[in-house]
């Protein structure tokens with residue numbers, strides 16, 4: 001049997017970085033997903049390898065299962081129902097297994113993702129041969145939670161076919177998990193995030209697992225029910241950055257200026273709580289919505305100022321802020337900063353003409369704009385029948401021109417469904 005799982009990316013409305021240091025943050029899922037499919041070979045496939053295909057970057061990696069057993073002798077000591085952290089010894093062995101694959105220098109950032117894959121796969125399925133295929137609609141390393149979506153979708157697919165995970169399928173089509181199953185997926189995903197991020201707060205994997213909008217503090221989530229329309233323009237500055245390094249730089253600044261940074265984190269905590277309260281408060285009429293939007297915009301600007309204090313803004317982010325401000329729009333970075341993606345609040349009464357002007361001006365600076373749906377579902381799974389990824393006939397056509405990420409797709413029902421989904425979404429997201 002083959003399963004697929006998908007997990008969404010996210011935006012952080014307030015509180016990134018400070019959340020690593022115990023402050024409250026507010027995050028929402030977006031309707032851009034990472035998809036992971038998993039299939040075990042049948043005896044007739046005569047395949048004794050663990051294969052990982054990262055389709056969007058055209059990277060195909062494989063390890064003979066004998067090699068995994070040799071390098072990771074303690075493989076079977078982790079029950080899938082009890083997530084555990086990767087020890088330093090195992091991490092070194094996994095790093096050596098990844099290094100042997102000679103990942104091209106241009107894709108070297110993927111090495112930590114591949115390490116997280118090996119840890120999650122071998123912890124849940126030991127040295128069983130399999131083929132895992134990953135595709136993503138998210139820009140990687142851009143602040144939209146690509147690492148968390150990858151870890152959540154991967155954990156979901158792995159647990160869906162594990163003995164001890166026991167994530168049952170009832171039907172075809174995308175299915176949501178039960179809360180207890182989601183908790184297990186989230187815990188494993190957090191272990192994967194630790195390998196990619198170093199010291200994650202857990203907010204990204206949590207919002208990707210549960211979806212919707214959440215308030216998050218010290219590992220605890222509170223679901224938020226929105227009582228107002230919320231539209232954000234997401235601008236990708238396309239400036240590359242790395243969450244692990246940015247989180248580490250804030251921690252170093254905190255060590256150097258402990259008291260000042262504690263005040264910064266306290267202020268962020270207050271901003272996140274006020275922002276969550278505004279989003280949840282019932283709005284009686286249009287004027288109330290406008291007032292709420294003005295307050296949200298102001299809080300986003302204040303949060304951005306504090307992110308500047310933490311040292312995680314960037315010249316490219318300043319450019320977006322300046323362009324948006326010409327149209328009286330509020331902007332803040334989202335995710336780890338240092339480039340990556342930036343959020344601009346689009347008030348309900350803002351005309352489409354103005355939105356198009358802002359987008360045109362931002363895109364003339366070389367940035368990429370999109371309007372993603374906010375607050376959708378979390379991680380989901382799907383059982384695939386038919387020939388699937390091993391035996392399936394590949395279409396083998398480049399679909400990039402249609403705005404579809406990745407190369408050719410297989411002709412299983414699951415993949416075809418996606419081709420249509422990607423295309424429609426791509427067109428919708430192009431403009432306001």
Ligand SMILES: Nc1ncnc2c1ncn2[C@@H]1O[C@H](COP(=O)(O)OP(=O)(O)OP(=O)(O)O)[C@@H](O)[C@H]1O
Nearest residue numbers: 109110113141142143144145146147150243335336
């Ligand atoms: N689809 C994927 N396949 C393989 N690795 C991935 C994938 N998506 C993310 N990763 C891993 O995660 C890394 C990017 O994670 P990083 O945390 O730096 O950025 P992000 O998650 O996109 O942004 P943020 O953490 O600020 O929300 C990649 O370099 C790669 O190692």
Ligand SMILES: C[C@@](O)(CCO)CC(=O)[O-]
Nearest residue numbers: 016017200201202335336
């Ligand atoms: C920068 C950070 O706060 C959010 C990254 O999306 C890191 C984390 O919370 O793990």
Ligand SMILES: [Mg+2]
Nearest residue numbers: 145147148243
């Ligand atoms: Mg990340």
